[in-house]
Amino acid sequence: MRKPRSRATRGAPTLADVAARAGVSPATASRVLHQSTRRVGQQHRERVLRAARELDYRPDLSAQAIARGTAPVLALLVSSIDDPYFSAIAEGVARSAQRHGVIVTIALTGRDTARELTSLRTILGQRPRAVLVGGSRTVGSPHADALVAELRTLADSGGRAVFIGRPADGLPAVRPANLGGARALGAAVAGLGYRRAVVVTGSGRLETVRERTDGLGRGLAANGGRIIAVESDAFDRGGGYRATRRLLRSGGLGAADVLCAGNDFMAVGAMTALRDGGLRPGHDIAVTGFNDIETAADVTPRLTTVHFPLAEIGARAAALALAPGPLHGEDVLVPGLVRVRDSCPDRSAGRPHDPPPPG
Incomplete structure (x- = not known):
């Protein structure tokens, strides 16, 4: 037998x-x-x-993709995952994808638009059910039209494409309300008595940077404040440190009473640079960030920032991409909330807003 x-x-x-x-x-x-x-x-x-x-x-995911036209895969393109901003969004995406019975693949683009396009084309060859494109879009990118064309082809063939950021070509998006959040932050800072802001941020080609700097300026101006200088570098902790060191060497912080960083990661680097230059963040100069990553409330002094529910943004984007039924050009703006902490003590009833005129 x-x-x-x-x-x-x-x-x-x-x-x-x-x-x-x-x-x-x-x-x-x-x-x-x-x-x-x-x-x-x-x-x-x-x-x-x-x-x-x-x-x-x-x-067999390959067999399913051939039989059904797509694989049970949600692809996420982000700049990095060592940045707490993107890791929080990715956590929300993964949580939502699990509820929908799909797996998540992640491609890291490093804010390189050519790499973003190459990664997308590779991913599309695997026939994912949906693609999420995270990270700030770059103004004037030579690859922007090609990227949108690839996503449009995916959508027209039955797949789903959603931006976690500004929408394009009628494709849907879920994104933080950067302009409104920054405007509220500027108003709050000016309301605390700060009038002369130096902005330490990423490249002006990033749409996120433009929105946040514009909103901050509007909020300050509405309450008698203004931006006196903008120093750009990489949109990360190292960039915040280097930009602040340059301002210290050039004397660019001499007239400022608040340093506003483009994100919390940059703010942490900026505070280290201030200390290295003999200044006390939150005492000699106020400091703000943006996004409210987990460590913002743990650094010393605790960081004033704009809170966004980043994991929820990722989860909502994934749910939109995986939901049944037609997908139109939704643009979901998630509002932020200003959180004032120790890095911006209230000086509105104390020292004067501006130095006395000469003579």
Whole structure:
């Protein structure tokens, strides 16, 4: 009598194997395991899932992509994941994707538009169900039109494309309300008695940088303040440190009473540079950030910033991309909330706003 072949001998279990063990048709097993929209009775569903576990069945994503046109994959393009801003968004994306029964693949673009386009084309070759494009778009990028064209082709062929940032070409987006949040921050800072702001931020080619700097200026101006200088560098901690060191060497901070960083990561670097230059953040000069990453309330002094629910933004973008039904050009703006902390003590009732005129 021949001994039955072990699973290792006969290869990986197939959908037919699962169906046979569960006592159902292959079509029923497929509906359960491939998240079909057709309903399967609870009893049959439990039998199929139990058989799949016992056989250690793994769906063939490539076969699904060929059969259905897409794989159960959500692709996320972000600048980096060592930046707490993007890691928080990615966490929200992953949480939402899990609820929808898909896996997440992440491509890191480093704010390089050519790399972003190349990554997108590679990902599209894997037939993902949806693509999320995170990170600030770059003004004047030579690759912008090609990127949008690839996403439009995906959308027109039944896939889904959503920006986590400003929308383009009628494609939907979920994004923080950068302009409104920055305007509220500027108004709050001026209301605390600060009138002369130096901005330390990323490249002016980044749309996020433009929105935040513009909003900050508007909020300050509405309450008698102004931006007296803008120093740009990389949109990260190192950039905040280097930009602030340059301002210290050039005397650019001499007339300022508040340093406004383009994001919290830059603010942390700026505060280190201030200390290295003999200044006390929150005492000799106020400091603000943007985004309210987890460490903003843990640094010393605690950082005044604009809070955005970053994980929620990621989750909402993923849910929009994976929801059934038609997807139109929604532009979901998520408002921010100013959180005033120790780095901006209230001086509105104390020292004068401006130095006395000469003579």
